[in-house]
Each structure stands twice: as C-alpha cells, then as structure tokens.
Amino acid sequence: xxxxxxxxxxxxxxxxxxxxxxxxxxxWLAQELNKRGVAVQRMTTVGDREMDIVAALTHAMQxxxxxxxxxxxxxxxxxxxxxxxxxxxxxxxxFHEEVFQLLDSFFKKRGRVLNEANKTQCYVPEACTVLMNxxxxxxxxxxxxxxxxxxxxxxVPLEMKELMNKYIFPLIESRYTLPPLIHxxxxxxxxPESELMTILADWENNLPxxxxxxxxxxxxxxxxxxxxxxxxxxxxxLILEQEEKLKAIIGHEIVGYDGETLEQVIQRIFIENKxxxxxxxxxxxxxxxxxxxxVPGSSAYFMGSVVSYHNRVKQEILQVKNETLQTVGAxxxxxxxxxxxxxxxxxHTDYTIAVSGIAGPDGGTPEKPVxxxxxxxxxxxxxxxxxxxxxxxxxxxxxxTYQAALGVLRxxxxxxxxxxxxxx
Amino acid sequence: xxxxxxxxxxxxxxxxxxxxxxxxxxxWLAQELNKRGVAVQRMTTVGDREMDIVAALTHAMQxxxxxxxxxxxxxxxxxxxxxxxxxxxxxxxxFHEEVFQLLDSFFKKRGRVLNEANKTQCYVPEACTVLMNxxxxxxxxxxxxxxxxxxxxxxVPLEMKELMNKYIFPLIESRYTLPPLIHxxxxxxxxPESELMTILADWENNLPxxxxxxxxxxxxxxxxxxxxxxxxxxxxxLILEQEEKLKAIIGHEIVGYDGETLEQVIQRIFIENKxxxxxxxxxxxxxxxxxxxxVPGSSAYFMGSVVSYHNRVKQEILQVKNETLQTVGAxxxxxxxxxxxxxxxxxHTDYTIAVSGIAGPDGGTPEKPVxxxxxxxxxxxxxxxxxxxxxxxxxxxxxxTYQAALGVLRxxxxxxxxxxxxxx
Numbered sequence: 019x020x021x022x023x024x025x026x027x028x029x030x031x032x033x034x035x036x037x038x039x040x041x042x043x044x045x046w047l048a049q050e051l052n053k054r055g056v057a058v059q060r061m062t063t064v065g066d067r068e069m070d071i072v073a074a075l076t077h078a079m080q081x082x083x084x085x086x087x088x089x090x091x092x093x094x095x096x097x098x099x100x101x102x103x104x105x106x107x108x109x110x111x112x113f114h115e116e117v118f119q120l121l122d123s124f125f126k127k128r129g130r131v132l133n134e135a136n137k138t139q140c141y142v143p144e145a146c147t148v149l150m151n152x153x154x155x156x157x158x159x160x161x162x163x164x165x166x167x168x169x170x171x172x173x174v175p176l177e178m179k180e181l182m183n184k185y186i187f188p189l190i191e192s193r194y195t196l197p198p199l200i201h202x203x204x205x206x207x208x209x210p211e212s213e214l215m216t217i218l219a220d221w222e223n224n225l226p227x228x229x230x231x232x233x234x235x236x237x238x239x240x241x242x243x244x245x246x247x248x249x250x251x252x253x254x255x256l257i258l259e260q261e262e263k264l265k266a267i268i269g270h271e272i273v274g275y276d277g278e279t280l281e282q283v284i285q286r287i288f289i290e291n292k293x294x295x296x297x298x299x300x301x302x303x304x305x306x307x308x309x310x311x312x313v314p315g316s317s318a319y320f321m322g323s324v325v326s327y328h329n330r331v332k333q334e335i336l337q338v339k340n341e342t343l344q345t346v347g348a349x350x351x352x353x354x355x356x357x358x359x360x361x362x363x364x365x366h367t368d369y370t371i372a373v374s375g376i377a378g379p380d381g382g383t384p385e386k387p388v389x390x391x392x393x394x395x396x397x398x399x400x401x402x403x404x405x406x407x408x409x410x411x412x413x414x415x416x417x418x419t420y421q422a423a424l425g426v427l428r429x430x431x432x433x434x435x436x437x438x439x440x441x442x
Numbered sequence: 443x444x445x446x447x448x449x450x451x452x453x454x455x456x457x458x459x460x461x462x463x464x465x466x467x468x469x470w471l472a473q474e475l476n477k478r479g480v481a482v483q484r485m486t487t488v489g490d491r492e493m494d495i496v497a498a499l500t501h502a503m504q505x506x507x508x509x510x511x512x513x514x515x516x517x518x519x520x521x522x523x524x525x526x527x528x529x530x531x532x533x534x535x536x537f538h539e540e541v542f543q544l545l546d547s548f549f550k551k552r553g554r555v556l557n558e559a560n561k562t563q564c565y566v567p568e569a570c571t572v573l574m575n576x577x578x579x580x581x582x583x584x585x586x587x588x589x590x591x592x593x594x595x596x597x598v599p600l601e602m603k604e605l606m607n608k609y610i611f612p613l614i615e616s617r618y619t620l621p622p623l624i625h626x627x628x629x630x631x632x633x634p635e636s637e638l639m640t641i642l643a644d645w646e647n648n649l650p651x652x653x654x655x656x657x658x659x660x661x662x663x664x665x666x667x668x669x670x671x672x673x674x675x676x677x678x679x680l681i682l683e684q685e686e687k688l689k690a691i692i693g694h695e696i697v698g699y700d701g702e703t704l705e706q707v708i709q710r711i712f713i714e715n716k717x718x719x720x721x722x723x724x725x726x727x728x729x730x731x732x733x734x735x736x737v738p739g740s741s742a743y744f745m746g747s748v749v750s751y752h753n754r755v756k757q758e759i760l761q762v763k764n765e766t767l768q769t770v771g772a773x774x775x776x777x778x779x780x781x782x783x784x785x786x787x788x789x790h791t792d793y794t795i796a797v798s799g800i801a802g803p804d805g806g807t808p809e810k811p812v813x814x815x816x817x818x819x820x821x822x823x824x825x826x827x828x829x830x831x832x833x834x835x836x837x838x839x840x841x842x843t844y845q846a847a848l849g850v851l852r853x854x855x856x857x858x859x860x861x862x863x864x865x866x
Binding site: 034036037038042044045048049058059060061062064070201210212213215232233297303304306307308310311314315317320321322324326327328330331334335364365366379381407409411412416 | 468472481488729735755
C-alpha cells in the first residue's frame with residue numbers, strides 16, 4: 019500500500035462556500051485520480067482568504083503526496099491564489115514572455131485588447147513550472163517540493179480538465195508505479211440495506227482481505243462495490259470470483275453493473291428481446307415515462323404514455339369504468355388493472371405499467387393514507403398488481419414508485435419470480 | 443461582524459472521495475446557513491477512516507462555532523461516525539428506548555422486522571441530544587461543547603434536510619443574534635446572462651453600496667439576488683426601492699420571487715385564474731408533465747398528458763393526420779399544432795402545450811439537426827407555435843424545452859407580449 023500516492027483536492031472560492039455553484043471539479047478530479055490509482059484522502063473547500071488558504075495548504079503538505087488546487091486564478095482582485103503560492107513557496111513573481119504571447123494572441127483572435135488586469139496574469143512565481151493554458155487566460159502552475167507535486171489550476175472546468183490531461187496525469191503516471199485500483203459495482207433494487215447486510219454477512223466476512231466492500235445506498239436502491247488493488251495482475255480474477263459468489267446469493271436482485279441505471283437496464287433487456295413498453299400514469303405524473311425517455315435510443319422500444327392525472331382522463335382516454343371510480347376509487351386495484359390493460363391495447367405494447375396513488379402531502383384518508391400506491395403490470399401472460407405503502411414525501415413517493423414499477427418489470431421480462439400476491 | 447458564527451461542513455464517505463456521488467448536501471447546507479447569517483468557512487470531505495475523521499473534527503473544533511457532519515451513520519459496518527464521535531467526546535453508547543420505539547414502528551409499518559444491524563442504530567452516545575429521525579432509520583446527534591454546536595446527521599439528503607429544519611436551524615437562530623441579512627431574488631427566464639448584464643448595467647452601477655447584486659445563472663435561467671444587511675431596520679425598504687427600478691426595466695421577464703420555480707408560478711397563475719392545463723409530449727417524454735405534477739396541489743389545474751413517443755400514438759390517440767407525418771414529419775409546425783389542438787379537446791383544458799423535436803444524440807438531419815424542437819400552445823384565443831434550436835445534449839434539450847414551453851405559457855396567460863412570429 020506504500021506505493022499508492024495520496025492526494026488532496028483543494029478548492030478555493032467564496033462562491034462554493036455560499037452554495038452558489040456545485041463543486042463538479044472535485045467530482046471529476048476524484049474519479050480521474052482514483053482511476054489511475056491515486057487515493058484521494060481529502061477534499062477541502064476554503065474561501066478567498068489568505069489565512070484559510072495557507073492553513074489548508076500547510077495541512078495538505080504535511081499529509082499528502084499530491085495536492086491539486088483549483089480556483090482563485092482569474093484576473094479579478096478577489097482571486098488571490100497566485101500571490102499566496104508565491105509567498106508560500108518563498109519565491110517571487112516574474113514576467114513570463116511565453117504566457118504574454120499566448121494571452122496576446124488569445125485576445126487578438128477574439129478582437130479584444132489586453133487590459134491591465136489581464137497583464138497581471140503574465141506574472142508567475144519564479145519557482146514554478148508554468149502550465150501553458152490554451153483554453154483560457156490564467157496559466158496553471160506546478161510546484162515540486164519535498165518530492166510532492168503541488169498544482170494550481172483555474173476553476174473553469176474545461177480549462178482545469180485540459181491542463182490535468184495535458185500535464186499532470188502524464189506527470190503522475192511517470193512519477194509513480196501505480197497499482198491500478200479495480201472496481202466492480204452491482205446495483206440492487208428492492209432490498210433494504212440492513213436486510214442486504216444480513217443476507218450477505220457470511221460472504222462479506224469471508225472476503226479476502228485485499229478486497230474492500232462498500233454499501234452505497236440511495237433512496238430504494240443499494241449499490242454494492244468491490245474494490246481491489248491489482249498489484250499482481252490478478253485483481254480482475256479475484257473480483258470475478260467474488261462476483262460469482264455474490265450472484266449465487268442474490269443474483270436475481272442484481273439489476274445492473276458498473277453504474278448502469280434501472281432505465282438503462284430496462285432498455286437493454288427490452289431491445290434485446292424485441293419488446294415494447296408503455297405507461298399509464300396517475301400519481302407519478304409522467305415521471306416513469308420521463309426516466310425511460312431520458313436514455314438515448316429509448317424510442318426503439320418505448321411507445322408512449324397516457325398521464326391520466328384527472329379522473330375524466332382516466333375515463334375518457336383510458337376507458338376506466340365510471341362505476342369503478344365511483345365505487346372503489348382511482349387508487350385501487352381495479353382502476354390500475356383497467357388503466358394498464360386498456361393502455362396496453364391503445365399503445366400497442368407488449369408490456370404496460372399503470373400506477374395510481376396518493377403522492378401527498380394532501381389527499382390521504384385513513385383507508386388510503388399518503389404514500390399508498392397501486393401498480394399494475396399488463397403483460398403478454400396477464401396482469402399483475404401490487405399495493406405499495408411508501409412514506410409522506412411527495413417526490414420520494416414518485417421516485418419509489420418508478421423504482422418499484424421498473425424493478426418488478428425487469429423480473430417479469432426475465433422470468434425471475436416476483437414473489438407472492440402479485441397476480442390478481 | 444463578530445456576532446457572525448462561523449461554520450464548517452464536514453462530509454464523511456469514501457463514495458465522495460472516489461467521485462461516485464456529487465456532494466449536493468454541502469451545497470444545500472451552505473445556502474441555508476448563509477441565508478441565516480452563518481458564515482461557512484470551510485467544507486471538508488474525508489473518507490470512512492477514523493484517523494482522518496478525528497483530524498478534521500479536531501481542526502474544526504479549534505476554528506469554528508458550528509460543525510455540521512453528514513454521512514457515515516447507516517447500519518453497515520463501514521459507517522463509523524457514531525463510534526468515533528462517542529470516543530471523541532469521551533462518552534459511551536447507551537440504548538435509547540425512544541429511538542428503538544420509533545425504529546420498531548417504522549419497520550412494522552413497512553411489514554418488516556428489526557434485525558441486529560438495525561438494533562445497533564438504537565445505541566447513541568450518552569452525551570448527545572438525540573435528534574429523532576422520522577424520515578429514516580439513523581437518528582441525528584447533537585453535541586454541545588465549549589459553546590460550540592456539533593451536529594452529526596445521516597447523509598441521505600431528505601433526512602439531513604428534515605433534521606436541520608426541525609432541530610438545528612431553530613437552535614442556531616435561538617443561540618445567536620444574527621445580523622439580519624435580507625435577500626430578495628428574482629427568477630428571469632429566456633435572457634442570457636451577458637445580455638441581462640448589459641441591459642441592467644446602468645441600474646447595477648447606481649446601486650447603493652450597501653446593496654449587493656449577484657447573478658446566479660443555471661441552464662436557461664438567471665436568478666438575480668439583491669442582499670443587504672438590515673442593520674438599521676431600513677433594509678427591506680432599500681431593497682424594495684431597487685426592486686421597483688428593476689421591474690421598470692425587465693418587469694415582464696421576472697417570472698418568480700425568492701426561490702419560486704417556473705412550475706410553481708404556473709400553478710399559482712392557473713389556479714388564481716381558474717384555468718386548466720394539459721400537455722402532449724413527444725421529445726420531452728413526459729418531463730413537462732412531471733415537472734408540473736412535482737408541485738403539491740397540481741391536480742387542481744393539471745388534467746393530464748399524452749406522451750406520444752411513437753408516431754402511431756400521435757396518429758391513433760392524438761389524431762395527428764398520417765398525411766402530415768408523411769409529408770412534413772413529426773418534428774414540424776403542422777404536427778405540434780394538431781397535437782396541441784387535439785389534446786386540448788381530449789383533455790378538456792383551457793391551455794395545452796405540445797412539443798416535438800430531436801433530443802439527440804442521434805436522429806438529426808441537415809434540415810432538422812439535433813436540438814430542433816417545435817412547440818405549440820393551444821389557447822382559448824387560438825394556437826401559437828415556435829421553433830427552437832437548442833444544443834447537442836439530450837437532457838439539456840429536454841430541460842430547455844420545458845423552460846421555454848412554460849416560460850411562454852406564463853406570458854400568454856398574463857397577456858404579456860411574447861414577441862413576433864409566434865402566431866401561425
């Protein structure tokens with residue numbers, strides 16, 4: 019493990035501390051560094067204040083091998099990073115002819131003239147290696163001290179990425195013999211995290227010490243991730259071995275691999291099997307159709323949807339019987355069956371999902387509290403239904419309904435048992 | 443300014459350090475803390491390792507008044523935070539009957555049984571105030587030491603937000619006399635940031651020095667925010683004065699105030715005017731209906747939608763003429779007019795939006811490149827159309843279509859001129 023360099027991502031900018039922008043730079047850097055076997059130990063965000071920047075930098079110098087600093091390099095006066103780095107590394111600012119030429123041509127191309135603020139960008143710390151920035155105005159800076167790599171880059175995502183790709187990743191790769199870190203992740207659907215832990219306890223306790231397991235839960239889904247350092251070239255094999263064991267335990271519940279989403283998996287399965295899909299949605303209001311059609315290529319299998327928000331639309335377009343709505347109501351087994359079966363005919367699909375429920379926060383009754391959702395799946399083999407009882411939050415209920423509807427749909431198409439009480 | 447409490451947001455989780463998830467918790471916390479006059483000094487992200495968590499916590503205790511810790515509280519064994527906090531604050535874990543009761547009823551409601559992993563969640567540090575979590579399984583923890591507030595919350599965004607709103611923001615507000623920072627924000631739609639800056643330059647240059655203006659752009663929309671410290675009780679008046687001036691310049695383009703979304707504004711206007719709405723969607727695949735129905739109470743005016751993804755659905759359900767589809771195609775003025783007008787009749791609405799376009803990445807032609815979108819608005823006064831040319835990114839195109847469709851709809855209902863070339 020000693021060969022794994024440790025890194026810190028240090029982001030500078032008041033706009034991050036007031037929540038004005040999302041720190042997508044840190045996410046990209048973390049992904050790219052990890053991919054190359056660099057372990058990101060810490061991410062720190064501080065504002066445009068010298069004391070805070072110096073404190074963060076001092077701490078990082080004590081603990082890390084690689085420090086990537088982004089932000090605080092523009093021409094405006096609240097961008098202090100360059101001056102601070104100059105003092106921090108006991109050096110001085112010098113005029114850099116090559117930077118000036120590049121900047122001058124950059125402005126000329128755009129029909130603009132260099133102003134005084136821009137000219138300050140041509141001064142760089144004498145002790146640094148200048149990283150020529152062909153995508154913007156502020157040059158990047160590379161410092162090397164005590165065997166450590168310290169890089170300062172502009173905060174503009176495009177410029178930051180280009181400079182990392184052109185100068186820093188090659189440098190890191192030449193400097194370190196990196197043991198490639200291998201990941202394999204498994205998306206599971208419908209099993210709560212705690213239950214999954216119980217089911218997988220034996221397997222987890224018997225994992226080889228070189229393999230790390232992580233549970234990554236998000237509303238209604240848990241992703242399992244196996245990681246190992248591929249030190250002897252056998253990492254892939256090692257992970258595959260555990261993947262087989264995992265599949266023997268919860269194979270049916272593994273929906274997708276390595277970041278696939280539920281709707282991507284559904285699309286793959288439907289297209290592979292030359293099947294078509296449609297939805298009839300009440301409480302989800304088009305969300306299921308939206309998730310499905312957010313995937314490029316979905317028009318190859320998704321026909322469309324009727325969003326019957328008002329009962330009149332359920333009756334007139336989806337032909338749900340007035341009697342049904344009057345007696346058992348819109349949130350009922352009978353209604354979703356009629357919605358699914360009629361929509362399946364109208365949309366000419368192999369499978370159609372119908373949902374009707376009470377998303378909340380209002381509209382609940384003692385018999386049908388907020389979070390009650392009926393789902394029907396009309397299939398070539400007949401229609402199945404299930405009643406769910408989600409929680410009180412509207413958007414969560416909508417999201418959980420989509421997950422449940424597509425999760426069960428996957429099993430139906432793949433002939434995986436869905437459990438009892440589904441068939442009417 | 444000495445009364446301004448300083449805060450650090452400390453996020454725990456290996457998944458953040460490998461770039462697997464975007465840290466939206468930090469963004470929300472930063473916004474909400476700043477809104478209340480708390481200055482966020484630093485955001486730190488560390489992994490699930492005791493040494494790193496303790497180091498970050500120690501540093502934060504030395505420098506901050508308020509420390510908000512998120513993540514690392516689930517039932518799985520890689521969630522270490524609770525144990526570490528117990529040691530850090532020299533206390534011990536004790537069984538908490540109330541947490542157990544809540545967890546037990548949480549599970550019973552869902553027809554599940556508490557397992558051993560969940561039972562560990564009922565043990566909490568003796569020295570903390572337990573924050574009862576009604577939205578999930580892991581309780582929050584509040585420590586108070588040396589006059590500082592240290593809070594540990596689950597990383598699930600919904601649970602984190604509810605716990606902050608219920609317990610921590612009220613505590614902070616009662617503990618500190620915060621300098622009342624007043625904000626007023628204006629959502630604008632359809633004017634690019636650089637154009638807006640030009641239009642507003644004179645006004646901006648004449649703002650009183652005590653008022654700060656921020657441009658907060660997001661895809662297709664720009665929010666303008668005015669802020670002032672209400673030190674002498676005249677802040678509101680001062681801002682109102684500038685609001686009037688702003689309205690005189692771009693009044694028609696101000697969609698909403700103080701965080702209102704486009705769909706919230708549409709709902710308010712439609713319900714106030716006792717009007718109804720429906721959509722007929724092709725390339726947006728239900729996204730517009732979804733955004734509309736994500737607002738509680740939308741069933742009071744939104745009737746439903748026909749998502750006619752496949753041309754057969756356009757023909758058979760929406761009665762678009764076969765001839766139209768054959769000659770000018772699905773992405774055409776004629777098609778969206780028929781979609782909008784027929785859907786308006788079928789859904790019995792006052793207004794209906796229809797959209798058809800090429801979301802991408804595939805499906806473009808030289809005449810209709812990716813990003814081409816036709817929108818029609820069927821209104822009581824007749825039907826309007828407009829052709830848009832967005833970019834190459836699928837999800838952005840879908841999002842921009844929704845913004846444009848609802849942005850124009852607002853103007854139509856409010857009798858604001860929409861510009862030329864809209865009426866057929």
